[in-house]
Amino acid sequence: xxxxxxxxPSLMDAEGTMAVMQIPGHDxxxxxxxxxxxxxxxxxxxxxxxxxxTRTNLVFGVGNPHARVMxxxxxxxxxxxxxxxxxxxxxxxxxxxxxxxxxxxxxxIYIANVIKCRPPSxxxxxxxEITACSPFLREQIRSIWPDVIVCLGNFATQFVLRTEMGxxxxxxxxxxxxxxxxxxxxxxxxxxxxxxxxxLLENDMRMLGQWLADHPVQE
Ligand code: SF4
Numbered sequence: 001x002x003x004x005x006x007x008x009p010s011l012m013d014a015e016g017t018m019a020v021m022q023i024p025g026h027d028x029x030x031x032x033x034x035x036x037x038x039x040x041x042x043x044x045x046x047x048x049x050x051x052x053x054t055r056t057n058l059v060f061g062v063g064n065p066h067a068r069v070m071x072x073x074x075x076x077x078x079x080x081x082x083x084x085x086x087x088x089x090x091x092x093x094x095x096x097x098x099x100x101x102x103x104x105x106x107x108x109i110y111i112a113n114v115i116k117c118r119p120p121s122x123x124x125x126x127x128x129e130i131t132a133c134s135p136f137l138r139e140q141i142r143s144i145w146p147d148v149i150v151c152l153g154n155f156a157t158q159f160v161l162r163t164e165m166g167x168x169x170x171x172x173x174x175x176x177x178x179x180x181x182x183x184x185x186x187x188x189x190x191x192x193x194x195x196x197x198x199x200l201l202e203n204d205m206r207m208l209g210q211w212l213a214d215h216p217v218q219e
């Protein structure tokens with residue numbers, strides 16, 4: 001018997017709308033209606049996928065709840081799992097040093113991952129795990145409602161842009177998906193092993209800074 005083709009988890013459906021998760025006290029919430037604390041409360045001690053059994057800490061996200069720029073990575077690594085915060089350790093230091101190229105500081109941005117719990121031995125997240133976890137990320141995005149989403153690496157890029165193409169081909173330009181301007185680029189951790197990607201990531205961050213300068217906040 002032929003198996004049904006499984007839908008790839010993504011930010012938007014084919015019609016360009018974002019699925020809505022049931023949040024207590026809200027009926028089909030609008031952008032910026034639900035707080036990050038409410039979403040975190042729904043997550044609780046999540047065991048919706050097997051990663052709940054192997055994590056040390058659930059890594060929800062951190063940063064400015066009203067950020068204009070939201071960064072999305074792949075999933076927690078070892079340090080993040082131990083500390084319960086995304087982008088600590090070497091990848092976090094690398095990201096901090098890159099933010100200045102876009103005129104940003106760490107306190108300006110919000111950072112979250114596609115999945116909230118560390119895959120054992122830092123293996124890639126499985127499609128079922130992304131499917132289970134992605135409603136929480138969608139609600140974080142809806143809560144913050146940033147102007148720009150920066151996708152760090154393939155998993156975030158493919159989730160947000162609803163594509164199977166890799167970041168190597170997609171980076172270097174901006175995309176529009178619904179309300180969001182999207183910038184796919186390399187994950188800072190990847191540049192630790194691929195030093196030739198670092199200047200490309202730096203160029204992307206300068207492009208982000210130029211976009212922000214060209215699109216000042218409307219009061
Ligand atoms: S990865 Fe996401 S869905 Fe899986 S247990 Fe952790 S929070 Fe829940």
